[in-house]
Amino acid sequence: MTVNRPDTGRTSSGPEPYEYVIVGGGVHGTCLANYLLAEGGHAQREICLVDLREQLLASFATRARQCGMRTLRSTYVHHIDTEPFSLESFAEGAHREAELVSTENYPNRPTLELFVDHARNVINRRDIGECHFQSKVTGVTRSETGDRLDVQTDSGTLEARRVVLAVGLGSPRTVPAWGRSLPDDAPLAHVWDDDFSPATAAEFAGPTFVVGGGITAAQPACSLSEHTDVTLLSRHDLDIELTEADPYWINWRHVEQEIHTLPSGSKARLDRIRAARNDGTIPPYVERRLDEARDCRDLEVRRGEITSTAATDDGLFVRFDDGTTAANAQVVLATGVGPVPEHPLVEAVAESLSLERGADGFPVLDDRTLAWRRTDGSRSAVSVSGALAEPSVGPFARNIVGARRVAERLLASRTEAASESASSALKGRS
Numbered sequence: 001m002t003v004n005r006p007d008t009g010r011t012s013s014g015p016e017p018y019e020y021v022i023v024g025g026g027v028h029g030t031c032l033a034n035y036l037l038a039e040g041g042h043a044q045r046e047i048c049l050v051d052l053r054e055q056l057l058a059s060f061a062t063r064a065r066q067c068g069m070r071t072l073r074s075t076y077v078h079h080i081d082t083e084p085f086s087l088e089s090f091a092e093g094a095h096r097e098a099e100l101v102s103t104e105n106y107p108n109r110p111t112l113e114l115f116v117d118h119a120r121n122v123i124n125r126r127d128i129g130e131c132h133f134q135s136k137v138t139g140v141t142r143s144e145t146g147d148r149l150d151v152q153t154d155s156g157t158l159e160a161r162r163v164v165l166a167v168g169l170g171s172p173r174t175v176p177a178w179g180r181s182l183p184d185d186a187p188l189a190h191v192w193d194d195d196f197s198p199a200t201a202a203e204f205a206g207p208t209f210v211v212g213g214g215i216t217a218a219q220p221a222c223s224l225s226e227h228t229d230v231t232l233l234s235r236h237d238l239d240i241e242l243t244e245a246d247p248y249w250i251n252w253r254h255v256e257q258e259i260h261t262l263p264s265g266s267k268a269r270l271d272r273i274r275a276a277r278n279d280g281t282i283p284p285y286v287e288r289r290l291d292e293a294r295d296c297r298d299l300e301v302r303r304g305e306i307t308s309t310a311a312t313d314d315g316l317f318v319r320f321d322d323g324t325t326a327a328n329a330q331v332v333l334a335t336g337v338g339p340v341p342e343h344p345l346v347e348a349v350a351e352s353l354s355l356e357r358g359a360d361g362f363p364v365l366d367d368r369t370l371a372w373r374r375t376d377g378s379r380s381a382v383s384v385s386g387a388l389a390e391p392s393v394g395p396f397a398r399n400i401v402g403a404r405r406v407a408e409r410l411l412a413s414r415t416e417a418a419s420e421s422a423s424s425a426l427k428g429r430s
């Protein structure tokens, strides 16, 4: 079954394939769709934004709320719109300037609610919802004619000229060995599990251990400590950094000098990027929140690890690496996500279209156009955005600003392809 125009109530424009099928309607997919509509001159009917969730951006908003995030770590110029000051103007128009929170030695940062409301405003203003097709993409193959891509979804096949994978950060379910054989109903959760509820966790009668040493552990530890007895358990001393990487990594020129000069697909690129990223750190304003919670004796910060757990009728019996134990406990993991190159769709697409993968399985992209290279070195019609694009976009690839960087290259490559085909047509005539 070919679903050229999915039956979702959206405008139909005949049998033409989509110009772009974007897989993933999170921050990246939605931002890319916005750029293609606003600056690429595309109509909604030319773009299909496939996401299994009912609402665009739901994955980000849910995860952020689940981990007790109040404000973004990035500044007010980082959002899904094309104009840098769009979010600031939105805040002023809605008399919500107070939600642009001042930060020492850094521009203001929006509250989570302001960021999400602004994004919804952009989605409505540009009718991006019309591009949304709620389904799960299971594979991408070459069409029978060879000039298009067939995108397989749970609801049929979509035809596209180009496909962008914007599937997010990777699977959240990275459970340490000591938690893998616990029964399903044991009080062990990952802060980004779809069914993790901070409200339910806050009602737990026994002690709560939040495992992790970065911002995604510190924020829920603070929030939960308003309701229950919490220990933040980190393997290392807490590291304080304001941003995810030095802001000069936002600029293409710096990324080109530091990353693109290293061989494509190399481990050296990943090492450089990992050294530049401040992963597992917390910003100073979250450190202050932790200190306040500690002062009120609601929260303990402890250095150590869990070595074993056992389920009991009243919770978990937990043993720590210093030999101490805790009974009747619940454990909330904030231990990051699995590697995004292991996303099943990434594996499937690489295999079916013979696309090249480099160190740690990352796609090998053409740095200039961000097209995923085939194993024969040619450029395919598949691109990637988000964490998957890190080896070409650099340490901020997964962040909001990374989506803007990808959009710029996608739009530029489209213009380049159009002028290449115009000049070959002229040559053909002469």
Ligand SMILES: Cc1cc2nc3c(=O)[nH]c(=O)nc-3n(C[C@H](O)[C@H](O)[C@H](O)COP(=O)(O)OP(=O)(O)OC[C@H]3O[C@@H](n4cnc5c(N)ncnc54)[C@H](O)[C@@H]3O)c2cc1C
Residues within 6 Å of the ligand: 023, 024, 025, 026, 027, 028, 029, 050, 051, 052, 053, 057, 058, 059, 060, 063, 064, 067, 069, 071, 072, 073, 074, 078, 135, 136, 137, 138, 166, 167, 168, 169, 216, 345, 385, 386, 387, 398, 399, 400, 401
């Ligand atoms: C709690 C939190 C706070 C953050 N704060 C900041 C911040 O302040 N500033 C900043 O710049 N960055 C921040 N980030 C990093 C980054 O901006 C976010 O992770 C952002 O959500 C990444 O966008 P994304 O589109 O890559 O992934 P997501 O927003 O997770 O979207 C991926 C989408 O792909 C869909 N998908 C996956 N597979 C398929 C499939 N096979 N078929 C169809 N759909 C599929 C998913 O349903 C999902 O909706 C934060 C991240 C988190 C988790």
